[in-house]
Amino acid sequence: xxxxxxxxxxxxxxxxxxxxxxxxxxxxxxxxxxxLDTCVVADEKLGADPSMKPYAFVHEGREIKLCCKxxxxxxxxxxxxxxxxxxxxxxxxx
Numbered sequence: 254x255x256x257x258x259x260x261x262x263x264x265x266x267x268x269x270x271x272x273x274x275x276x277x278x279x280x281x282x283x284x285x286x287x288x289l290d291t292c293v294v295a296d297e298k299l300g301a302d303p304s305m306k307p308y309a310f311v312h313e314g315r316e317i318k319l320c321c322k323x324x325x326x327x328x329x330x331x332x333x334x335x336x337x338x339x340x341x342x343x344x345x346x347x
Contacts, residue, residue, distance in 0.1 A: 285315040288342045292320035293335045294327045315339070 287309070291298050297320045299307045308322040312332070317339070319325060328335050 282314055284311050285343075287316040287318045288339060288346055289318070292324055293317065293338055294324040295320050312336075 289299075292307075299318055299320060302320070305321045308319045308325060310317055310325075315336070317328070317335075319328060
C-alpha cells in the first residue's frame, strides 16, 4: 500500500511539474525593446547618474526603462501618455 501511494504522489508531482513548464514556456513571448536612451518619464539620459540605477521592466510585452524606480509611480499614473511617447520614438526610428 505504501508503494502505491508513493507512486501516486510521484505521478502527481510529475504532472504538476510538467504543467508548470508548459505554462512558463507559454509566458515567454517576445518583448519589444526600449527604443529610447532616455527615461520616458523624466527625459534624463539612462545611466547618466552613477548613483541612480536605471529601472527596467516589461509592460504588456514592451520593455520600459526608467532612470530610477521612483519614476515608476508617475509612469503608472499616466501609462498611456508614456506608451504613446515610446511608440512615437519607434515610428521616428523607422
